[in-house]
Amino acid sequence: MYGKKCMLENLRWDLYRTFLAVLEEGSLSAAARSLALTQPTVGRHISELESALGLSLFTRSQTGLLPTDAARALQDDAQAMRGIAAALERTGCGFSAGICGTVRISASEIVGVEVLPPILAGLQAAHPGLNFELVLSNKVQDLLRREVDIAVRMTAPKQEVLLATRVGDIPVALHAHQNYIERHGLPTSLADLESHVLIGYDQETPYLRAARAAYPFWSRANFALRCDSDLAQLALIRAGAGIGICQVALAQKNPHLVPVLSELFTLKLTTWVVMNEGLRNSTRFMTTFKGLVQGLRQYTQTPMNQVK
Amino acid sequence: MYGKKCMLENLRWDLYRTFLAVLEEGSLSAAARSLALTQPTVGRHISELESALGLSLFTRSQTGLLPTDAARALQDDAQAMRGIAAALERTGCGFSAGICGTVRISASEIVGVEVLPPILAGLQAAHPGLNFELVLSNKVQDLLRREVDIAVRMTAPKQEVLLATRVGDIPVALHAHQNYIERHGLPTSLADLESHVLIGYDQETPYLRAARAAYPFWSRANFALRCDSDLAQLALIRAGAGIGICQVALAQKNPHLVPVLSELFTLKLTTWVVMNEGLRNSTRFMTTFKGLVQGLRQYTQTPMNQVK
C-alpha cells in the first residue's frame, strides 16, 4: 500500500554507465578504476540510482558487491545503452575531417576469414587512420541498431533505410577431400548421397532455407555431421570427414578437394554490402563501403568464381 | 592528412541526451526548457560534444540551430539510447516494493482496441499504482530491445530468453455487412468471391502469410480495398464496403454483420502473451503478465470465440 514514486525519474544517463561497470567489475573500487573515477564517486552514483529507483541494486559485502535480481534484470538494458553509445561515437568520428576511426563490419565466418582480410588490408594501407572491427557470425547482425556499421550479407536487403549494393554471385557446391572419395567412391547421382557422410548445418539459417527450397534433400535430417560454423564445416571437408558445401573458389585453392555432383547441385550466393543510409555522408564509412564493394566485386569476378 | 583523435572518447552519456533534445526541439533554449536545464548549459554540452567528436553538429542561426548531416546521422542512435534508458527505468521501478509503475504493452490494433481495454481496466482497478502504455501496431515490436515490456502476439515465439504463454485461439472469418450482401448477394463458394469487393492488407505481415498459405486466393492481387490497419478494415466491413476478415467474436457483437463462407474459410489465430525472461522477478511485470494471460484466456473461451 505504500507506493514509491515510480514516475518519470529523469536520471542522468551516466548513472547507468557507472552501474554497468560495477555490475561487470564486481566492486565499487574496480568499477572506479575502469571508469577513471574514484571509489566514493562510484558509490554515490549507485546509491543515487538506488534511491531514485526505490530499490537496492547490490548487497554490500566486504569481498565485493552482489547484484540483486533487480540489478541483473537491468544489465541487458545497460549493456545495450553502452553498445549504442559506442556506435554513436563511431558514427560521429566518421564525420570528422580525414578518413580515420573504427568501422565495425559483420560477415559470415567464411567470408571474414577467407575473403575480407586482403580487402581490409588494402584499405588499411591506403588509409592508415582506419581501423576495422570484424564481427563474424552467421546470424544477421542488426544494422539498424548499429551493432555493426557495415554488413556483408548473402540475402537481399529488405529495409529501405539501408544503402545496399550487390557485388556479385559466389558459387558454392558440394566438395569432398580426395581421401574421402577414395574410401567412399564418387557419387554420381543425388540418390547416391544417401549412403554418404553429409556435412551440414545444425540450426537453419535464412540462406540455408533457400538452399533447401531448391534441393530438398539438403535438410538437417540427412546430415551425419552437423555444425553451425562454416569454418568448421570447411575444416571437416578438408579433413576428409565427408561431403559438404563450400565456396568453389576456396575449394580450388586446395588441390586435394574435388567437386561432387557439381552439375547437379550448385548454388549461387548473391552477395551484398549493406550500410545504414544515414552514414552516407561520412567519408570514413563511405570509403570503407566503397572499398568493400570494389574488393568483393573483384573477388566474385575472379576466374575461380566464374565456373558457370 | 591532419587526423583528429578519433580514438575512444569516453564521453558522458548525458551529452547524448542533451544533443537529442536540441535536435528535436530545434534550439538550445527550447531544449533547455524540455530538459529543465538552462540555455548556457545546453550550449556547453553541445560544444563539448562537438569538440570531442571533432565535428560541427549544428550551424548556428538566429532562428534556431540547423542540424548538420553528421547530427542527423547520430539521431537514430541517440533516440535508441533514450528508448533503452526509459525501458531501464521501467524495469527498475517494477522491482521496487509495491505493484506500481508503468508497463508498455504491444498488441495488434484490433486486440488493443477491442479486447485489451476491459482487461487493463480490471488490472488498473485492482492495482491503482499500475499504469499502462499501449503500443498498437501490426509490426512485431522488439521485446529484446525493450521497445515494449510485454507483447500480445499471434505468432509463436521463437527466442528462448522470452517467457511466453499460450492463451488460446481467436477464430477469424470472412464477414460483410447486411447492406453489402443485399446489394451484391451472398457468395456460396470461394470462386464466387472473384466478383466481390474484397478488403485486405496492403503490405504482407507474417500472420497474413500464414493465411495465404492455407487459402491461396487470399492474396494482395485479389483485394479491391487494401489497407494495413485492421481497425480500418473492420470499419470498411461495418460500412458495407465489402467482404473482409475479422474476428468472429467482434462480428457477433454487431447484428448487421453476417459471416460469409464461414464453413469454407476460417482461421484460428493462436495467441500468446510474451515477456522478457529477465522481468520474471518483478512483481509489477508479473502481475500484468498474469492479468493479461488470465483476461485473454477468458476472452478466447467466450462462447462467441467457440464457434468451432
Next chain:
DNA sequence: CAGATGCTATACAATAATGTATGGCAAAAA
C-alpha cells in the same frame, strides 16, 4: 520605424559533483 519576441554568447556567482585522505572491517597470506 519602434517595440516585442526569441535566439545565442559571455561573465560571474552559486551549487553540485568529484577527488583526497582516512578509518574500519574482513579475508587471505606470511
Next chain:
DNA sequence: TTTTTGCCATACATTATTGTATAGCATCTG
C-alpha cells in the same frame, strides 16, 4: 597471530558543472 591486501564508508577540500544576469543580434508585428 600478525601482516597484507582489498574493500566500503565518511569527512573535508577541490574542481567542475550549472544557474543567473546581461548583451547582441536577428526576425516579426503593429
